[in-house]
Amino acid sequence: MISPDRFLADLERLRHFGAAGVGKGVVRPAYTAPDVEARDWLAARMTEAGLAPRFDAMGNLFGLADGPSLLLGSHSDSQPTGGWLDGALGVIAALEVARASREAGGPAISVVSFEDEEGRFGVTTGSAVWSGGLSLAEADVLTDHDGVSLAQARAILGDRVGPDIDPAQFTGFVEMHIEQGPTLDTVGEQIGVVTEIVGIRDRVITLTGQQNHAGTTPMALRRDAFQGLAAFNARLNERFRNVVTPQTVWTIGHVSVGPNASSIVPGEVRFSMQWRDGDPDRLGRMEEIIESTVQEIASEMGLTVAFGPLLGLEPVKMDADLRARLEQAADMIAPGAWRTMPSGALHDATNLSRLMPVAMLFVPSIGGISHAFEEDTDEQDLVAGLRVLAHAAGVDQALT
Amino acid sequence: MISPDRFLADLERLRHFGAAGVGKGVVRPAYTAPDVEARDWLAARMTEAGLAPRFDAMGNLFGLADGPSLLLGSHSDSQPTGGWLDGALGVIAALEVARASREAGGPAISVVSFEDEEGRFGVTTGSAVWSGGLSLAEADVLTDHDGVSLAQARAILGDRVGPDIDPAQFTGFVEMHIEQGPTLDTVGEQIGVVTEIVGIRDRVITLTGQQNHAGTTPMALRRDAFQGLAAFNARLNERFRNVVTPQTVWTIGHVSVGPNASSIVPGEVRFSMQWRDGDPDRLGRMEEIIESTVQEIASEMGLTVAFGPLLGLEPVKMDADLRARLEQAADMIAPGAWRTMPSGALHDATNLSRLMPVAMLFVPSIGGISHAFEEDTDEQDLVAGLRVLAHAAGVDQALT
Numbered sequence: 001m002i003s004p005d006r007f008l009a010d011l012e013r014l015r016h017f018g019a020a021g022v023g024k025g026v027v028r029p030a031y032t033a034p035d036v037e038a039r040d041w042l043a044a045r046m047t048e049a050g051l052a053p054r055f056d057a058m059g060n061l062f063g064l065a066d067g068p069s070l071l072l073g074s075h076s077d078s079q080p081t082g083g084w085l086d087g088a089l090g091v092i093a094a095l096e097v098a099r100a101s102r103e104a105g106g107p108a109i110s111v112v113s114f115e116d117e118e119g120r121f122g123v124t125t126g127s128a129v130w131s132g133g134l135s136l137a138e139a140d141v142l143t144d145h146d147g148v149s150l151a152q153a154r155a156i157l158g159d160r161v162g163p164d165i166d167p168a169q170f171t172g173f174v175e176m177h178i179e180q181g182p183t184l185d186t187v188g189e190q191i192g193v194v195t196e197i198v199g200i201r202d203r204v205i206t207l208t209g210q211q212n213h214a215g216t217t218p219m220a221l222r223r224d225a226f227q228g229l230a231a232f233n234a235r236l237n238e239r240f241r242n243v244v245t246p247q248t249v250w251t252i253g254h255v256s257v258g259p260n261a262s263s264i265v266p267g268e269v270r271f272s273m274q275w276r277d278g279d280p281d282r283l284g285r286m287e288e289i290i291e292s293t294v295q296e297i298a299s300e301m302g303l304t305v306a307f308g309p310l311l312g313l314e315p316v317k318m319d320a321d322l323r324a325r326l327e328q329a330a331d332m333i334a335p336g337a338w339r340t341m342p343s344g345a346l347h348d349a350t351n352l353s354r355l356m357p358v359a360m361l362f363v364p365s366i367g368g369i370s371h372a373f374e375e376d377t378d379e380q381d382l383v384a385g386l387r388v389l390a391h392a393a394g395v396d397q398a399l400t
Numbered sequence: 401m402i403s404p405d406r407f408l409a410d411l412e413r414l415r416h417f418g419a420a421g422v423g424k425g426v427v428r429p430a431y432t433a434p435d436v437e438a439r440d441w442l443a444a445r446m447t448e449a450g451l452a453p454r455f456d457a458m459g460n461l462f463g464l465a466d467g468p469s470l471l472l473g474s475h476s477d478s479q480p481t482g483g484w485l486d487g488a489l490g491v492i493a494a495l496e497v498a499r500a501s502r503e504a505g506g507p508a509i510s511v512v513s514f515e516d517e518e519g520r521f522g523v524t525t526g527s528a529v530w531s532g533g534l535s536l537a538e539a540d541v542l543t544d545h546d547g548v549s550l551a552q553a554r555a556i557l558g559d560r561v562g563p564d565i566d567p568a569q570f571t572g573f574v575e576m577h578i579e580q581g582p583t584l585d586t587v588g589e590q591i592g593v594v595t596e597i598v599g600i601r602d603r604v605i606t607l608t609g610q611q612n613h614a615g616t617t618p619m620a621l622r623r624d625a626f627q628g629l630a631a632f633n634a635r636l637n638e639r640f641r642n643v644v645t646p647q648t649v650w651t652i653g654h655v656s657v658g659p660n661a662s663s664i665v666p667g668e669v670r671f672s673m674q675w676r677d678g679d680p681d682r683l684g685r686m687e688e689i690i691e692s693t694v695q696e697i698a699s700e701m702g703l704t705v706a707f708g709p710l711l712g713l714e715p716v717k718m719d720a721d722l723r724a725r726l727e728q729a730a731d732m733i734a735p736g737a738w739r740t741m742p743s744g745a746l747h748d749a750t751n752l753s754r755l756m757p758v759a760m761l762f763v764p765s766i767g768g769i770s771h772a773f774e775e776d777t778d779e780q781d782l783v784a785g786l787r788v789l790a791h792a793a794g795v796d797q798a799l800t
Contacts, residue, residue, distance in 0.1 A: 229630075
């Protein structure tokens with residue numbers, strides 16, 4: 001039977017590996033001692049739950065049930081300065097559901113904690129390699145900010161590493177996660193059933209005008225690259241109105257002005273343009289609008305424009321059946337207090353969609369805060385998420 | 401008699417002290433060996449012209465005529481990478497006018513080359529100290545980018561230094577300079593008679609919103625500091641339309657976004673807001689508009705705003721009589737090809753206005769370029785400027 005107390009106690013225990021800062025902060029990046037110690041503890045808890053713990057070469061830790069099974073989980077590594085829930089929540093919820101199901105003679109449930117979801121090397125690195133999106137050889141040469149290669153870093157795993165885990169034994173993957181955004185917390189709801197993980201487009205755009213003396217260059221003769229960016233931004237926001245949905249987001253997050261001095265008319269501005277949506281067609285229409293708008297502004301203002309490469313990840317639809325099971329569970333456990341919503345952030349489920357049906361559910365992030373020591377979620381919402389996950393996995397809902 | 405050839409030859413000779421880069425580039429910052437060698441050469445040329453060369457403690461080099469005299473000149477130090485004209489033009493033009501006047505038995509004309517106009521230490525440092533705007537003790541503790549103090553740097557002057565030069569012997573100051581902007585070059589005119597040196601206001605403004613995940617934070621819930629800056633910029637440009645003249649300029653030249661990452665909604669943006677105009681009332685009205693507009697935007701977008709100190713220099717009107725003499729000369733020498741205009745850049749004349757009547761004239765900067773190796777002016781425009789200066793100083797216009 002599902003035990004909220006045991007679940008919360010395990011979550012609390014996991015937090016102490018790398019506990020840092022005030023409150024519930026955690027510093028447990030991939031392949032650090034706290035990360036590997038946490039995985040050893042998890043492996044022991046898997047064994048106690050009757051699951052067979054297995055590390056693959058990347059350090060992804062599976063707790064295997066016998067025969068074909070649903071796979072539940074997430075990741076237990078953290079950001080350099082992170083919170084206690086993030087991926088840890090999905091791992092411990094999976095452990096509790098698998099353990100309770102086994103105790104009750106329910107369906108076979110396996111558990112996973114992927115490694116380096118937070119991207120010390122690459123992006124969602126452990127699940128990218130396991131799902132074949134990235135080869136181990138490609139991954140091994142990736143380096144972190146200190147120049148350490150992944151090959152060097154994963155040597156810490158030593159003799160834990162075993163053979164590859166065959167994905168064919170899993171019938172699907174369900175990941176529970178904190179929302180990492182403010183939507184559920186703002187509307188006061190407990191559960192978000194994810195419809196899709198949005199696609200991302202990201203490109204660097206450079207506008208070049210003419211660097212000039214800010215005292216002697218009349219406004220009418222300026223070709224001010226920063227003014228170009230500001231005009232582009234305004235016109236883009238206007239044009240996007242007819243194209244976007246309330247879930248679409250776009251961000252100019254990085255801006256670099258040259259030469260960046262108060263007495264010099266900016267000759268160059270380089271900025272990041274990132275946009276996310278669940279619909280690949282909409283991502284494409286937005287791309288066209290961005291390109292034509294920046295070209296227009298450049299031509300009007302006497303600037304030249306250069307586009308960096310277009311980086312992108314396609315949207316991933318959640319599996320209809322798994323999603324329906326989550327919706328039914330949410331409606332039972334949090335009636336009137338759940339919604340469907342896209343995931344604006346990437347997750348391991350993105351990679352796993354190459355291998356099997358995937359689905360996700362969210363619980364609220366207080367204040368929308370994540371990747372920070374202050375990250376937190378109300379206990380009753382954590383438990384509601386656990387119950388929705390268990391119900392969707394076909395596990396008995398009686399509570400101890 | 402005014403000799404364009406002698407003038408151009410001296411200008412060319414001066415260029416060789418610190419000649420650098422391709423074309424006519426010059427590297428002759430204040431108190432470097434090329435700067436002091438150039439001053440020694442200038443002092444010798446002054447002596448040959450019948451003027452008494454005198455260095456003051458700052459390294460300002462005066463070539464004194466007997467008795468009361470008009471003072472002509474500018475500065476012979478350059479930017480770290482500068483052009484051959486900038487201040488050098490005004491110094492050599494002054495030398496030629498003083499020399500020709502003395503030869504022809506004309507009015508007494510003295511010459512000056514101020515030191516560190518380009519601000520290796522402070523701003524227009526040599527003339528600031530001579531005019532009493534800055535004490536020598538205050539100036540001596542100023543340091544350059546390498547941490548060298550002015551006191552250390554000016555030790556290179558050695559025993560050149562003599563007593564202070566009494567400003568009471570000068571009846572006024574006229575400075576010829578390149579425009580350092582594109583106006584004259586764009587309209588194809590030869591001479592600009594300066595009406596005033598504009599005043600400057602400069603302040604750093606910080607907008608603070610909420611740093612957030614760029615994937616999971618819906619547009620409607622964002623408090624994006626960069627969007628605040630862009631909205632402020634647009635509204636400000638709109639509002640200034642009813643207040644500014646074609647000579648007014650304003651610039652956002654420095655922008656610093658925090659944390660400045662493509663996947664993070666900017667939580668903070670710090671930017672410079674600089675504006676210049678010849679009318680102190682207009683500068684004040686613009687200040688009010690900036691303040692109320694940024695407050696409005698901050699309130700509409702859920703941002704907070706912090707203002708840095710308001711830095712400023714007051715506008716300096718040119719002396720009506722000296723200016724009238726320059727206008728009369730320009731109309732004779734460049735009929736239909738001159739205009740009155742403000743100076744958007746600071747000059748030594750700003751400081752000298754504390755001591756005596758001042759006036760300025762400009763010749764075109766090709767392409768508006770200055771403070772760069774490419775800085776240049778057509779020879780015929782240089783000579784036109786020389787002749788206007790001579791005529792305004794009451795010196796015989798016959799040419800050799």
